[in-house]
Amino acid sequence: MTADTATQEARPLVLKVLLRGRHLQSYRAFCREYDKVAEKVDKTLRGGYPSKAQFYRWLSGDIVGLPYADHCRVLEAMLPGWQAEQLFELHEGGIEFVPEPPNTNPEPSTPAVSEPVDAPANQPADMVALYAHRANVPKQLWMDLLTGAQERIDLFANASLFLPEDNPEAIQIIKNKAKSGVKIRILLGDPEQPAMELRGKEERLFEGLVGRIRMALAYYRPLVGIDGIDFRLHGTSLYNSIFRYDNQMLVNQHIYGTYGYIAPILHLRKSSAGDLFDTYMRSLNLVWDEEAYDIQDAKSR
Structure with missing residues (x-):
């Protein structure tokens, strides 16, 4: 390690120094303040604070680029006078020296709640990002959303096998979430239903899809009968796989002739200025209420 590298690593981020100066360096204190500020910025952002792992990665600078736009909005409102880019720069002074904003008399700027200047005019207000393929979604995002959920988790898919396969700890995390009071609904495909065989043909997986569903059910089986977890099966034509974590959601589109990980x-x-989140939730709830049945009843159908 060079002297320059050691010096750089010893310097804290501006964000860490500012939070420490406001006694917000602990995760619990930060989340309380985050919610308080988020309520004023946009009520739908309340409860959207980062997971504990995310928070400490922010403080250590162990991230690529900036946090998601909504996090940046809240941080800028929490620390007036600072831009998100400046908060994640290295601090020139010691940890005890709390800096002032670079410009104490800034020119009037665009309100924090506005859309990014480079956002398309027709981009839905509740869309955070679009990934061309499921395989492009950062693995850590799946786990951050799962571990960060405080109230509700909904998993609606045919198999959702990738989640426990890529993250062996996911099943135990879901168990722990249920024990902590998070309401969880799991809705997977019934391998005995004709719609699953048809989907296998459409995705060119053929009998492989039914096999993947059976394998997924083996992974998820330990969650059956757990208090706080409602586990059902469905036999519908799945248009989208929906993974909902409180007020955030990942929606896997499905394309005829294309594997799910490529879609x-x-x-x-969720945003008061958009309805895309609610549209997908209505779809999930419709299947849950009208088409789903308890996994324990599957054999008798």
Whole structure:
């Protein structure tokens, strides 16, 4: 390690120094303040604070680029006078020296709640990101959303096998979430239903899809009968796989003749200015209420 590298690593981020100066360096204190500020910025952002792992990565600078736009909005409102880019720069002084904003008399700027200047005019207000393929979604995002959920988790898919396969700890995390009071609904395909065989043909997986569903059910089986977890099956034609975590959602689009991991993913955050999140939730709830049945009843159908 060079002297320059050691010096750089020893310097804290501006964000860490500012939070420490306001006694917000602990995760619990930060989340309380985040919610308080988010309520004023946009009520739908309340409860959207980062997971504990995310928070400490912010403080250590162990991130690529900036946090998601909504996080930046809240941070800028929490720390007036600072831009998100400046908060994630290295601090020139010591940890005890709390800096002032670079410009104490800034020119009037665009309100924090506005859309990014480069956002398309027709981009839905509740769309955070679009990934061309599910395989492009950062693995950590799946886990951050799962671990960060405080109230509700809904998993609606045919198999959702990738989640426990890529993240072996996911099943235990879901168990722990249920024990902590998070309401969880899991809705997977019934391998005995004709719609699953048809989907296998349409995706060119053929009998492989039914096999993947059976394998997924083996992974998820330990969640059956757990208090706080409602586990059902469905036999519907699945238009989208929907993964909802509180006020955020990942939607896996499905394309005829295309494997699920190649199809696009929408990352949504519920917003009073948009209705895309609610549209997908209505779809999920409709299947849950009218087409789903308890996994224990599947054999008798």
